Amino acid sequence: MHNDAVLTEKVKHCSYFVEQEKLEEENVESIVSKVFSTLYWLAKEEIAVAKYSSLLELLDSRGPGRNKAISH
DSSP, X not given: OHHHHHHHHHHXXXXXXXXXXXXXXXHHHHHHHHHXXXXXXXXXXXXXXXXXXXXXXXXXXXXXXXXXXXXX
């Protein structure tokens, strides 16, 4: 019974960190999805990949700093 109480307390303390890890993982998946979606669109429309940096500049003008993860 004591072990159950200790385990419950550990879960309460760890749940914040677990939740933050899940949010970060979802964010990474979202970024990767956006990158591949953008690259797919470029290929589908037969647009040169050289214009990718120009596209990133356009996206940055809509929300500065939101595309840092996909600019590399």
